[in-house]
Amino acid sequence: DGGITQSPKYLFRKEGQNVTLSCEQNLNHDAMYWYRQDPGQGLRLIYYSQIVNDFQKGDIAEGYSVSREKKESFPLTVTSAQKNPTAFYLCASSIGGLGETQYFGPGTRLLVL
Amino acid sequence: GQQLNQSPQSMFIQEGEDVSMNCTSSSIFNTWLWYKQDPGEGPVLLIALYKAGELTSNGRLTAQFGITRKDSFLNISASIPSDVGIYFCAGQLGGSQGNLIFGKGTKLSVKP
Numbered sequence: 001d002g003g004i005t006q007s008p009k010y011l012f013r014k015e016g017q018n019v020t021l022s023c024e025q026n027l028n029h030d031a032m033y034w035y036r037q038d039p040g041q042g043l044r045l046i047y048y049s050q051i052v053n054d055f056q057k058g059d060i061a062e063g064y065s066v067s068r069e070k071k072e073s074f075p076l077t078v079t080s081a082q083k084n085p086t087a088f089y090l091c092a093s094s095i096g097g098l099g100e101t102q103y104f105g106p107g108t109r110l111l112v113l
Numbered sequence: 114g115q116q117l118n119q120s121p122q123s124m125f126i127q128e129g130e131d132v133s134m135n136c137t138s139s140s141i142f143n144t145w146l147w148y149k150q151d152p153g154e155g156p157v158l159l160i161a162l163y164k165a166g167e168l169t170s171n172g173r174l175t176a177q178f179g180i181t182r183k184d185s186f187l188n189i190s191a192s193i194p195s196d197v198g199i200y201f202c203a204g205q206l207g208g209s210q211g212n213l214i215f216g217k218g219t220k221l222s223v224k225p
Contacts, residue, residue, distance in 0.1 A: 006155075033212075042201070042217040043156075058212070090155050098212045099205035101146060104155035 002027045004105035006091050011110045013078065013085060021076045021108045023091035031097050032074035036060060037088040037107075046089075049074055050097045078110060086112050119202055119216030126192055127224050134219040135186040136202035145178050145185035146203045146213070156201055160187070182207060194223050 004025045013019045023032065031050045035043040045058030049068040063082025068074055074093075078085045089108045094100040119136045126132060136145070144163050148156035160169050162178035162185060169176055176187045185204070189196055202216040 004155075040217075042215045045212060048212065088153075092155075098210060099143065101144070101158065101161050102203075102213060103158060104148075107153070107155045109153070 004091060004093055004103060006089075006105035006108050008108060009106070011108055012113050013110060014113050016080045018077055018079050019110065021078070021089055021091075021110070023074045023076065023105055024072055025074075025091075025093045025105075026072060027093055027095075027103065028071070029093035029095050029103075030071070031094045031100070032068070033092040033094075033102060034058075034064070034066065034074070034076045035090045035092065037090055043090065046076065048098070085110055117202060117204065117214050117216045119219055121219055122217070123220040123222070125222045125224065128192060128194060130192055132189040132192055132196070132221060133186060134200060134221075135184060136204075136216050137184040138204075139183065141182040141207035142185075142204035143182075143207045143209075144205050145176070147174075147176050147185070147187045148201045148203065150199045150201065150218070152198070159200075189221075192221075192223050194225055197221055197223050 007022045033048045034046040044060050046064050047066040049055035052071050055066050055068050065077045091105040092102040094102045146161050147159045150156040160171050160176040165182045166180050167178040173190045199218040199220050201218045203213045
């Protein structure tokens with residue numbers, strides 16, 4: 001079955017620690033995205049990538065980093081510079097670029113210890 | 114930035130009732146998408162609309178792309194307890210190459 005997987009489901013971060021969230025898709029989609037969701041708020045775009053080895057900052061990129069070495073994978077690192085990392089993180093992908101229908105993974109909840 | 118106004122923010126209804134929610138903007142959109150998010154899960158695409166005036170159904174769900182291209186509504190008929198969740202609209206601004214803009218969601222609660 002094709003789809004998007006995210007791991008882990010829950011992640012705990014200590015102060016000053018970097019953590020990496022995994023996102024994999026086997027839909028053969030070109031574009032991938034990372035969003036942050038806080039309670040009662042809509043989705044905010046962190047980073048996106050329209051093609052392998054290329055990615056762009058979204059609206060709230062500070063404190064985050066990404067890589068796109070393979071079409072199937074778009075990991076997100078939450079760095080120690082992100083002072084308020086507790087949130088629900090969603091990965092998505094689309095066949096083509098920006099504006100196309102996006103399909104979401106199941107999400108990773110990040111909590112700070 | 115560009116705004117998508119989604120309403121209502123939340124709804125409490127009785128099982129069996131029909132539900133209606135909408136998204137509006139002062140700007141024209143190329144596409145309208147409707148997603149449902151269950152607690153602790155990612156949003157799932159319900160309906161995608163690509164043409165002004167388009168009316169599309171998916172089971173008990175019906176959505177329309179407004180004729181002015183500035184709004185869209187989603188109706189759920191004969192609600193059941195598993196309809197509980199947050200419903201998001203999203204769309205791409207007309208004439209732009211930009212990313213989807215998401216509404217803030219409508220939280221639906223259904224009383225059995």
